[in-house]
Amino acid sequence: MAPKTFKLNNGIEMPAVGLGTWQSAPGEVAAAVTAAIKHGYKMIDAAYCYGNEDEVGQGLKAAFDAGYAKREDIFVVTKLWNTYSSRVELGLDKSLKALGLDYVDQYLVHWAVGMNPNGTDDRFPKLPNGERDILWDHDHVATWKALEALLPTGKVRSIGVCNYSVPYLEKLLAHAKVVPAVNQIENSPALRQQEVVDFCRQKGIHIVAYSPLGSTGSPLFKAEPVLKVAERKGASPGTVLLSYHVAKGSSVLAKSVNEDRIKSNLEIIDLDAEDLKILNDYSESLEKEGKVQRFVYPPFGINFGFPDKLEGKKMPNGLD
Ligand SMILES: NC(=O)C1=CN([C@@H]2O[C@H](COP(=O)(O)OP(=O)(O)OC[C@H]3O[C@@H](n4cnc5c(N)ncnc54)[C@H](OP(=O)(O)O)[C@@H]3O)[C@@H](O)[C@H]2O)C=CC1
Numbered sequence: 001m002a003p004k005t006f007k008l009n010n011g012i013e014m015p016a017v018g019l020g021t022w023q024s025a026p027g028e029v030a031a032a033v034t035a036a037i038k039h040g041y042k043m044i045d046a047a048y049c050y051g052n053e054d055e056v057g058q059g060l061k062a063a064f065d066a067g068y069a070k071r072e073d074i075f076v077v078t079k080l081w082n083t084y085s086s087r088v089e090l091g092l093d094k095s096l097k098a099l100g101l102d103y104v105d106q107y108l109v110h111w112a113v114g115m116n117p118n119g120t121d122d123r124f125p126k127l128p129n130g131e132r133d134i135l136w137d138h139d140h141v142a143t144w145k146a147l148e149a150l151l152p153t154g155k156v157r158s159i160g161v162c163n164y165s166v167p168y169l170e171k172l173l174a175h176a177k178v179v180p181a182v183n184q185i186e187n188s189p190a191l192r193q194q195e196v197v198d199f200c201r202q203k204g205i206h207i208v209a210y211s212p213l214g215s216t217g218s219p220l221f222k223a224e225p226v227l228k229v230a231e232r233k234g235a236s237p238g239t240v241l242l243s244y245h246v247a248k249g250s251s252v253l254a255k256s257v258n259e260d261r262i263k264s265n266l267e268i269i270d271l272d273a274e275d276l277k278i279l280n281d282y283s284e285s286l287e288k289e290g291k292v293q294r295f296v297y298p299p300f301g302i303n304f305g306f307p308d309k310l311e312g313k314k315m316p317n318g319l320d
Pocket residue numbers: 019020021022023045046110162163184185209210211212213214215216217218221238239253254255256257258261262264265296
């Protein structure tokens with residue numbers, strides 16, 4: 001049977017499946033969180049930058065008040081936004097306040113980026129030319145050290161990163177006292193990211209797959225190999241796309257604000273070697289043809305070191 005949790009490198013258990021909340025509209029996300037917990041979700045993924053942590057918090061409270069779960073049964077993840085990269089505890093405190101919680105189960109660096117804390121906007125400061133107001137001398141290792149310092153406060157049970165490629169991880173690990181518990185990355189059969197997945201496995205960093213369904217407006221539900229596995233299993237394409245990660249030993253986050261889809265996304269099935277071969281062959285063919293699909297790549301103008309995106313942009317911190 002597919003595992004329901006995975007043990008992190010600090011010994012705590014992380015659920016295999018979580019509800020995503022990015023782009024979940026105000027007025028919808030609280031109900032989505034409550035419905036998810038009612039139907040058995042044990043993990044909710046949030047972020048300061050999503051601008052909806054207060055509603056996520058309302059959804060959590062409603063679920064706890066209704067007796068669907070207790071606080072300690074739900075693994076709550078949130079993320080440090082780039083304008084707080086040098087004000088880490090403040091960033092966490094703002095998230096905790098919005099969520100109405102006194103601790104989160106996991107706190108993540110959202111991107112290895114610093115953005116101007118005194119710019120035109122709290123989340124997305126811009127330069128007069130419209131570009132993002134990036135701190136080019138930002139040291140992501142210093143931000144990580146500030147996350148490490150949060151552990152003794154009891155306000156976070158685990159810490160990790162998102163969107164870290166191998167070169168960024170190598171630099172981080174050379175200075176880290178605490179190995180990140182997870183690397184939350186975009187991952188799907190259309191973006192297998194084998195290099196960073198293998199590296200993380202070697203280092204004991206658990207992979208959490210985001211945009212597993214291909215994010216908003218996804219073409220993956222119609223991809224022929226996904227449909228083939230769905231037919232073999234008598235399951236929906238969504239179930240195949242989510243079960244694929246759990247079969248590979250990763251956790252997976254699926255966003256929905258629709259109660260039926262929220263419910264169905266919790267159905268994880270066992271994929272066998274033949275199913276995984278069909279999906280892996282699909283990934284390999286996309287890689288060979290240079291057709292891998294990365295659905296989430298915000299316009300930071302930074303080279304994050306992912307092999308499919310080495311487009312000559314600057315890397316901060318002398319990485320290039
Ligand atoms: N760390 C990071 O930088 C990032 C983290 N994330 C996290 O990962 C989560 C998931 O990724 P996300 O990019 O949202 O995309 P997903 O791959 O989860 O896809 C979400 C989209 O698929 C639709 N959908 C959901 N379930 C089904 C289903 N069973 N059948 C058909 N359509 C479905 C949703 O619409 P509807 O709501 O109408 O059902 C929505 O449009 C995010 O919400 C966020 O929490 C995501 C991106 C980056």
